[in-house]
Amino acid sequence: MNDKNTNNSAFSKDTFQSMKGYLAVCVLIHHVHQFNGLLADTSLNYPLLLLGHWAVVLFMFMSGFGLYESYKNKGQDYIKKFPRNRILTFFIMYSFFVAIYTVFELITGGAITPLLMLQTFTYGSTVISFGWYLQLSLLLYIVFFLVFVIPCKKWLHSLLLVVLAAVFLAINIFMNRPYNVYVIVVSFLFGIIISLYRDKIEGLLQKKSILVLIASVVVFCAFTLIQTFLVYKKSDYIASSIIVRTFFIFITFIADIALSLVMITFAAFTGKIAKWVIINPVSKFLGNFSLEIYALQGIVLRSVFSEAFKLNPIIASIISITLIILIAIPIHLLLKSINKAIKK
Numbered sequence: 001m002n003d004k005n006t007n008n009s010a011f012s013k014d015t016f017q018s019m020k021g022y023l024a025v026c027v028l029i030h031h032v033h034q035f036n037g038l039l040a041d042t043s044l045n046y047p048l049l050l051l052g053h054w055a056v057v058l059f060m061f062m063s064g065f066g067l068y069e070s071y072k073n074k075g076q077d078y079i080k081k082f083p084r085n086r087i088l089t090f091f092i093m094y095s096f097f098v099a100i101y102t103v104f105e106l107i108t109g110g111a112i113t114p115l116l117m118l119q120t121f122t123y124g125s126t127v128i129s130f131g132w133y134l135q136l137s138l139l140l141y142i143v144f145f146l147v148f149v150i151p152c153k154k155w156l157h158s159l160l161l162v163v164l165a166a167v168f169l170a171i172n173i174f175m176n177r178p179y180n181v182y183v184i185v186v187s188f189l190f191g192i193i194i195s196l197y198r199d200k201i202e203g204l205l206q207k208k209s210i211l212v213l214i215a216s217v218v219v220f221c222a223f224t225l226i227q228t229f230l231v232y233k234k235s236d237y238i239a240s241s242i243i244v245r246t247f248f249i250f251i252t253f254i255a256d257i258a259l260s261l262v263m264i265t266f267a268a269f270t271g272k273i274a275k276w277v278i279i280n281p282v283s284k285f286l287g288n289f290s291l292e293i294y295a296l297q298g299i300v301l302r303s304v305f306s307e308a309f310k311l312n313p314i315i316a317s318i319i320s321i322t323l324i325i326l327i328a329i330p331i332h333l334l335l336k337s338i339n340k341a342i343k344k
Contacts, residue, residue, distance in 0.1 A: 010205060010267035011069075011198060016062050018279045019263065021286030024293045026055040028321060031130065031297045035305045035320075036313035046228065053180045054259055056133050059290075060184040061260040063137060064191025067144055072195065082145045089339045090141055094134050096335065097295045101127045104299050129298020132181045140188055158192075165189055173245055179252060186253040190260055205268040213265035220258035227251050292328035292335070300324045 009015065030052030039045055067086075071078050098120055105112050105127060112127065119125040126135045147160050165185050172182040194201060205212060230238060230248050237244040270277040286293070304311065304320045311319070 009202065010264045010271060011065070011194075011202065014279050014284070015267050015271070016066065017287040018283035019058065019062065019267070019287070020290040021283035021288075022278075023055040023058055024286050024290035026051050027294055028297060028324065030055065031301060032317045032320060035301045036317050038313055038317075046231075050224075053184075056180075057184050057187045057256045057259055058263055059133070060137075060140075060187040061191040061194075061263070063140070064188035065195045066191070067141075068192040068195035069198075071148060079145065079148050082141075082148075085343050087138070087141050087145060089342055090138055092338060092342070093291070093295075093335050094128075094131075094138055097128050097131065097134070098126070101129065101131070101299060104302075108302075128295065129302060131295070131298070133184075134295060136181065136184070140185065158196075161189060161192065169249065173242060173249060176239065176245065179245075179249055183249055183252050184256065187256050187260060190257050194260075194264070201264075202268075205265060209265050209268040209272070213262065213269055216258050216261035216265055220255055220262055223251050223255035223258060227255055286325075289325070289328040289332045292332045293324055296324050296327055296331070300327070 030048060033039060033045075033048040033051075039048060102112060102117075104110070116125060116127055120127045120131075120135070123135065123139060126132060128134060143161075143164060147157055147164070150157070150160075165188075168185055169182060227248070230244075230251065234244065234248075238248050239245075267278055300323050301320050304316050304323070305313075309316070
């Protein structure tokens, strides 16, 4: 990723790394809420459920942006090394957590079937709890490489990505899969688009960040309210009608795109007056371990909240959060050393 304007840019490496720290906490809160059930009967239940979706939307946006920034800066040399430096390293990380969860399932009596293991390394399901995001990320890395390894004009690359995304969305809509596990590919594409027009967008944000922020928040809130209405009032139609389901997905990815704009405009605004709001030691620290924090949540939460311990929900939540962060640190260092060895 281009590090120009590192201190002030909404797109700087420091900004995105720090945002990942906040998003890792958001996903953690989302999953802890699912396990402790403390606010399940309150008005905060649905926002806390959406919090996880919003976080992975922004993770995916930053992933698409970062990949294309690297491609812009390094060109075909980046693509040539992509299978080793990005796909292989991510696959090894993914396989590492697959092995951990497989052992965990065998010890706890979970169902490990040949079909599950096949899907784990393809698409549709995974032995990693909440691991669908990791699986989708690996798939998008592979697609990104297969598209950009083709020698053609940039607009053809963009068109091919859009077509493939549309086919992917259509298949998942037809299969009636949970919308959150596939609609975020639009955020990945949007990240690439923002990278394409980064200079113009940064110029706009320098002049009108408050105006763009307000407009983005309004659009995000409006479409999120429509989405919420459909979930609570028209869920039967969403499940039974492809037309209604497609409309719901359209509403969702408009809200997701608006959310991405909220993030970058908020980053631009705070970068001018209070950079520490986003970039600070805590957020940068958590950002370094965001991937491991995400991957470890399932195994720790399932263990701590198991019948074997029967802990108070609040105590179990505190123990889980502490363990996840502490375990993430050595695992991150291990995977980092493996990645360095591969890239040599």
